[in-house]
Amino acid sequence: MATLDERFEKGLEMRGRLAGGQGRIYKGAVPAAYDLAPDMYRISTESLYGSIWSRPGLELRYRAIATLTVAAIQLTTQVRSHIRNALNVGITPEEIIEILMMVAFYGGIPAAYNALAVTKEVLEERGMHVTLPETFDPSLEPKTLYERGVAKHKELISDVFGYHPTEPTPVERALDVLMHEYLWGAVWTRPGLDMKSRIVCALAALVVRGQYDVSVRRMIEGALRFGLTRTEIMEIGMQLAFYVGVLPARAFMHIANTVFRSPEFSQAEPRGL
Incomplete structure (x- = not known):
């Protein structure tokens, strides 16, 4: 088991990777929070970046998609940093726009428009001017x-x-x-975002909105039928625990576990998650 210092170092490396390879990133996206509560920064770097973002069960691309979806729906000021993170791990501007078009239906049009406006600012900071063709x-x-x-x-x-x-x-x-x-x-x-990415976006939106009814179960079932693994689905819940709160994330993971045990899916993948 890694020591706390090792987790912290791994978390710093992940922060740097999300920031575009800028090396060890201190104080994060909210320096004022670090000034007020340096222990919070240390704990979040160890637990979130060193222990969750670094897990192998879900590709970094999909972790970034799930997190951006949540940040946009929550209307958080940190949506700007998550847009930058998404770009830095290889998600294209066009894909980010498509994700936010999904957010319009799962999180509300105001949330989508807010995040689109921030996306435009981030892209222009990088000298990028993107407008999707009308399809x-x-x-x-x-x-x-x-x-x-x-x-x-x-x-x-x-x-x-x-x-x-x-x-x-x-x-x-x-x-x-x-x-x-x-x-x-x-x-x-729409052709601008692959089906798996859309499913990850939709699952993340259901987690952040606290939807614990049949709609969550049905989307998880659809994800499994499309080819997402049990591990990937559970890792989405794990990824979002620190962004939406432990209770909604655990509720999502519990529903997923009951789906895995249902007759249709009980033999689809070995146990041991």
């Missing part, structure tokens, strides 16, 4: 957009309407239609 086709019939969304949703979840515990009201049905048209038909189908 949304307004000439589509709503029925076509809806059917496209249902088809995409079914790639993850075969029974896309099975989450209603009771007969839905007309208003709920109308919301379902809109979500299949725009979230699933217009956003999930």
Whole structure:
């Protein structure tokens, strides 16, 4: 087992890597917090960066996507540093914009617009000027957009309407239609972000919003069907424990564990996570 000093050194190395290879990074993204509580900096460097970001079970790319999703939804001032981190680990500006388009539906349009504005500032600091091409086709019939969304949703979840515990009201049905048209038909189908990254983004959004109902279970099931491993899913919960709080993260991990034990998935991967 690594000593605390070894964890701290590993955490400093990870901070430097996320900062773009700038070496040992002291005081982090919030120097004022270090000045007030240096022990907090030491503890977070050891536990978060030295013990979690450095774990092998989930690629750094997906850790950065999950963390950026959470930071954007929380409207945190640290979203700027997480945008920089994402760029520094190889996530492209176009992919960051696509992640934030996902955030608009899972975390709210204000959160997405706030993070997009910060993204523009960060890119301009680096001399980068990015505008995604307009790919949304307004000439589509709503029925076509809806059917496209249902088809995409079914790639993850075969029974896309099975989450209603009771007969839905007309208003709920109308919301379902809109979500299949725009979230699933217009956003999930966009080519600028791969499917696995979108799933990681969606799972992170469900964790940060504290959604402990059937929607979390169904997204975890869809992630497994798509090919994410049990370890990757559990590592998403582990990664976010220090960003959303231990209780929401543990609740997510508990739901994931019950999914792993269900008949469909119980033999999919060896135990021992």
